[in-house]
Amino acid sequence: MTHSQTSRRRFIAGAGAAGTAALLSGCVTSTSSSSKTSSKGPVSLQSNLSAPQAKAAMQDLVAAYKKKGAVDLNTVAAETFRTQLPTYLTSANPPDVYTWYPGSVADAYARKNLLLGLDEVWTSPDLQRYSKALHTLCTSSSGKKVFVPTTYYWWGMFYRKSNFAKWGVTPPTDWDGFLDLCDKLKSKGVAPIGLGAGGNTAWVASAWFDYLDIRINGAQYHRELLAGKHRFDDPEVHKVFDRWKEVLPFFDPSGTAVAFQDATTALLNGRSAMMLIGTFFADAAPKDALDDIDFFRFPVIDPKVPLAEEAPTDGYFASARSGHRDQVFDLLRFLAGAEAQEIYLKGSSGTALPCHPDAKDTGTPLVVKGRKHVAEAAEITQFFNRDSSDALQPTADAALTKFIAKPKEINSILTDWQRDAQKIWGA
């Protein structure tokens, strides 16, 4: 009886304490900046790389660092990570280091003083040797370095070599050649173009918008459009959809019904012939299929427009409220090194490219070709959400999936898109 009373009392006291704690921290709108985490304990590394191979590679990386310092890896499903990121960064006790993207996405947080300034890390000999483009990409609008890039990958029209050989077709170089190829493939009963903008991956459709826009209007216009300096109902944007309409009949009819993972399975099984996708899809592909995968450059539409490619960079940033400043710097210097990047590439599908000039890529023919592909580009773009913001992405998802289903309604689609985007820019 005494025992039960004690435990009851304890429970009540505990509940009261928990309640008070929640009351104190419950004020969601208050931005407390005073509380810092203690500098004891390991650095926490929050990762959104949840595909099996990428996750395993991250574990290898962390295991390698543990010889030097303490770090805890916490892998969170990509979608949860994305929606939670603002909460992580604004919480009083945030994780220290995060996998994320440089450019406008990181700068949005940097402008709100949520990112740790990394100028000190960038003085390391490794980062000093990074390309000038990467230096610029990782610098916030206030001139501070806020990001450490580690790998990048490229987007292209991926296909299976054996299937192209079986169908007797070869990769095209220009738009007309591309339309001919689609015709030929369709006549063989194959869906020429897989998409994968169904399920939870509607954003894949943005790759088509990005590429058509950078091929028709150029990378400069594209970035300005995504920054709100042009309108989505401008004649330039209409031109993008005019071209898209020409290839729309060749898209797999289930393009907006299945997620990209299912669409890549269809590609690997030969039910669809090619797909505009980034190399990350290989992280979930069987290893034995990797040797059979090849890609070609998204066809040139207007030779006068400087050649641009989408080559999103991945890496890390850290929370401004991290209490592990020195340990975070140490971890980031390690991640920026050639050795760490090689460990990651070895453990993952190995189709990404390292940012460190000395780090060896996996050296497969696909990767060699990919590296050349990016190097030949006059301009590099990141991706729709990375060149604009995560908040703008849903407006593109709605507009583009609607266009694919109802191309004739393009006028109202673009009007709506502009209206929705304006709300985001104005927020």
Added chain:
Amino acid sequence: MAVLTTAARKTTPVPTPPRGRRAGGPRRTPPLVLAFVLVPLLAEAVWVFWPALQGFYLALTSWDGVSAPRFVGLANFREMLHDDIFRTAALDTVLWLVLFGGLSALLGLATALLLQQERRGVGFYRAALFLPVVFSLVATALVWQAIYQPDGVLNQLLQAVGLGSLRHAWLADQDTALYAVIVPALWRQIGYVMVLYLAGLKGIDPALYEAAKVDGAGRWQSFRHVTLPQLRGVNAVVLSVIVIDSLRSFDVVWSLTRGGPYHSSELLSTYMYSTAFQSLRLGYGSALAVVIFLLAFGVIASYLVRAFREAD
């Protein structure tokens, strides 16, 4: 009692005890009992009332979730008046309320009537119908997603029975997405409503049916004049449950379509979530949450007030 009180007043000159306090009862609430009331109240205040109040405040602001919220008054609600997607979501929510709510009540009642009698094997059917309630809706949604895939079970079935022309990308077509999403939600809800009605049916006095039989009532008449009036109490519960469940329906829609394609299966709840956490417009999202709250509160309160008035 009144007589006794009057008598007591006459015989004792001391002032009357305050009304409602029993003469022989405990004069003081024991602290433990008080704690049992106050601690849950505190928890409720911290985890429910406080966030709810904050939600009301946020509805009057423009907030991106990172910077400090900016007070904008009723601008969010004004914007709602001209927001096509809000209109779509509100209409879809009404449609959802009618279809999901109506069908789950009707089918729940029908299955309860069918399975109320104790026959051999009836337990199996009851358990089978109740089973979907046990699964998480997100898991349920994953299974149904596989069923609805372009080369999924449903399309294969249609092909096999010669209805190949009906094959469809069920979740990717704006004409079918909402209905395709209602089916798994219904599949789960019917078992729940059935159990509520089964309990209600068990509580009806069999003598009433016997009396009806003696009066020459047929099956329909005894259902109409005995069963239905006796279920009035359960109906109030079922209505509350389905209104609340309809307005908070989110998980199954989000897992299957995310309110798409292009907002065709958008409910107020999914629109609220995507506005708040995808587009990072938390002020507008909170305003939507306030609307949802007022709708739920309005529907339930007006029904309960009417129900109580009838009971009087």
